[in-house]
Amino acid sequence: MTDSKGKVSVWAAALQDHYFHRDAGVPKSVAKQREKWDRENKRRQQLLNVRLPKINAPKKAASIPIMLEPDVVLDKVSLAQKMGILESPPKRLNPSEWSEIKERAKKSHAMYSNGVECAICCEPFAAQSQVVLSCGHSFHRNCIHAYERHTRSKRCPLCRTHNYETLVTSDAKLAYYNDAATTIQSVWRMWRCRRVYLQYRRDQVPKHPLLRKQFHLDKLHKLNQTLDLQMRRDKRDMDALFKEMDLSIKMNQDAFDKFTKWYPEEDDWDDVLDQLYKRNANPLDESCSICLSILSENRCQDGVKNARQQRKIALLSCGHVLHDLCISSFEKYSGVAKPVCPICRCQYRRSLFPA
Ligand SMILES: [Zn+2]
Ligand SMILES: [Zn+2]
Ligand SMILES: [Zn+2]
Ligand SMILES: [Zn+2]
Structure with a gap:
């Protein structure tokens, strides 16, 4: 009787221990492992501190600390399972197998990109605590915990795998923080580029x-x-x-x-004549600067027989007087659209000297 009583007591204690640890979450046996993970997590936090770019930042950008839970395997074999009172998981997974499963879970959940949901609550993983089961399926930690308590069994809600192992991980949280940081940075860059562009539009013609x-x-x-x-x-x-x-x-x-007005209007020819007579009372007694013959003699030495043209005398707007035929020939052979006066090098307009 005492033997069977003692056996029952041990069984009861083992079962109590099993359920206590299952419901409490982290078994004591992983305490050392957890310390190691804490150290690893600290190192990861330092790497993950998100900083805004420093370009023209008015103040030193504040860093955002990211709190990540260490990866912890739940469901260690309890005393009750060791004693064979309860069914134990078929095979314990080692760290390399776990990392393979995590990679598989990441791929099946599209690297936990925005909008990927937990299959139990249909909410995005976001920054909530998350678990990966040994079958490779991933849920919110609270969701799978509630599901286990509700069904009183350990069956994956998706693939019905029995007696799975559970790993608490932060992959989804990490992806969520990275997405958030990327969004913030892209918004900031967009704002900055827009400012630079608008400034450019204001300055450049x-x-x-x-x-x-x-x-x-x-x-x-x-x-x-x-x-x-x-x-x-x-x-x-x-x-x-x-x-x-x-x-x-x-x-x-x-x-x-x-x-800019290099030639006079029609009414201004009188002014030109006045200026000319002020300088020289008898301008026609001077010689033509092109053919060097006296203007009043009304004949040129260039041998042209056209008597009508020979008699004409041209008055330039610059106030110089030349034979009409001489200046016409000069214009013809100078080869430019607007020839300049051969004496003063000004652009001119030409009129006939009044008889
Ligand atoms: Zn959920
Ligand atoms: Zn599953
Ligand atoms: Zn002449
Ligand atoms: Zn002139």
């Missing part, structure tokens, strides 16, 4: 004529706005300012015309 026109219109519009604002602030009269500007523009235009 476009090559396309329409865009260039719009560019200058925008600039002018901005200038006008600034001017208007300034005028309002100073309470100055806008019309008076524009009058001043008109006057200034007219003065500039006049100065500019003096250089």
Whole structure:
């Protein structure tokens, strides 16, 4: 009787121990292993500290610490399983087998990319605690735990594998953090690029004529706005300012015309003649600078027999007088569209000297 009583007590203790450890999660036997994983996890955290790029960052970017759980194998063989009271898992997996299973799980869950869901709760893995079963299926840790308690058995909800082993891992969490970091960085880069691009658009004149026109219109519009604002602030009269500007523009235009208007209008020929007579009372007593004969003699030594042309005398807008035939021949042989006066090198317009 005492023997059977003692046996029952041991069985009860073994079963209690089995269920206590199963429900508590991490068995004591993995404490040492856990220390090792803690160290490994610390090292991984240092590698995973996410920092924003330092380009023109106004302050030192804050690092985001990532808390990862160490990989822990649950379901160590309990005393009850060793005693044969409860069925034990068929074969213990070694670390290399576990890493193979993890890789397989990663591939089947598309590397835990965004939107991959736990098959029990149909929610994304995100940053929640996650387990991989020895059959290669992956669930939220809480979900599989609740499922086991509800069904009172260890059968994979997807492939019905019995008595699987469970590994707590952080692959999904890691992928989730990486995705988040990538998203933040891409948003930041996009914002930065947009700023640089807009600055470029503000500074660079476009090559396309329409865009260039719009560019200058925008600039002018901005200038006008600034001017208007300034005028309002100073309470100055806008019309008076524009009058001043008109006057200034007219003065500039006049100065500019003096250089660009190289020939007189029809009415200005009298002025040219006046200037000529002021310099020389008898301009026709001078010699033609091309053929070197006296203009008033009305004959050239170039042998042209056309009497009508020989008699004509040309007045240039620069105030020089030459034979009409001489200057015509000069223009013809100079070979340029707008020949210059042979005496003063100015561009000119030509008229006949009044009889
Ligand atoms: Zn779930
Ligand atoms: Zn399974
Ligand atoms: Zn001549
Ligand atoms: Zn001249």
